[in-house]
Amino acid sequence: MFVCQLLVTKLQMSLDTVSVFWDSMIQHVMWERHSYRRWQHWQTRRDSTVGLGMDHVKHTGACHCGAVRFEVWNSPDLLVFDCDCSICTKKQNRHFIVPKNQFTLLQGWDHLTTYTFNTHAAKHTFCRICGVQSFYTPRSNPDGYGVAPHCLDTGTVRSVTVEKFCGKKWEESMQNHQTIKGMSKP
Numbered sequence: 001m002f003v004c005q006l007l008v009t010k011l012q013m014s015l016d017t018v019s020v021f022w023d024s025m026i027q028h029v030m031w032e033r034h035s036y037r038r039w040q041h042w043q044t045r046r047d048s049t050v051g052l053g054m055d056h057v058k059h060t061g062a063c064h065c066g067a068v069r070f071e072v073w074n075s076p077d078l079l080v081f082d083c084d085c086s087i088c089t090k091k092q093n094r095h096f097i098v099p100k101n102q103f104t105l106l107q108g109w110d111h112l113t114t115y116t117f118n119t120h121a122a123k124h125t126f127c128r129i130c131g132v133q134s135f136y137t138p139r140s141n142p143d144g145y146g147v148a149p150h151c152l153d154t155g156t157v158r159s160v161t162v163e164k165f166c167g168k169k170w171e172e173s174m175q176n177h178q179t180i181k182g183m184s185k186p
Contacts, residue, residue, distance in 0.1 A: 059153070062134060086167075099143065112128070144185075
C-alpha cells in the first residue's frame with residue numbers, strides 16, 4: 001500500500017511538472033503569437049504610412065457617445081473644407097480628406113448607419129446612438145474619408161486652415177479645384 005502511494009505521489013509530481021512545463025510552453029506560444037501580431041500590426045502601419053512624411057501624426061477621435069472610435073494619420077496642420085452644399089450646410093459639416101489607408105475604424109462598425117441621397121456617391125455615416133457624423137465617404141473622394149476635425153481627441157492638432165468649397169455648384173467647383181481629387185490618393 002505504501003509503495004502504491006509512493007508511486008502515485010511520484011506520478012502526481014511528474015504530472016505536476018509536466019503540467020507546469022506545458023503551461024509555460026502555452027504561455028510562451030501565446031506571447032510569441034501576441035508579439036507576432038503586434039509586429040504584423042506595426043509592419044502594416046509602417047507600410048501604410050510610408051511616404052506620409054515626417055510631419056504626419058496619429059490623430060484619434062470619436063463620436064459624441066464614444067461608441068464609434070477611429071484613428072487617422074495626417075498632418076498636425078489640417079486643411080479643412082467648409083462646403084456649402086445642402087447637406088453640409090444643414091450638418092455644418094467641415095472636414096479634411098485622407099486616403100483610406102490612413103484611416104482605421106477602431107470600434108463601432110455595428111453602431112454606424114449610412115445616409116445617401118442624389119447621386120448616392122457620398123456615404124454619410126453616423127453613429128446611430130448619438131447621431132454624430134465623425135467621418136464619411138465624400139462624393140469628391142470615394143477612395144478616401146472626410147474626417148470631422150471637431151471629433152478628434154485633443155492634443156494632436158497644431159493648426160486648422162479652412163477653405164471654402166462651393167458645393168452648390170459641385171461639378172464646376174470640382175473641375176476648378178486643383179488638388180481635392182488627389183487628397184485621397186496614398
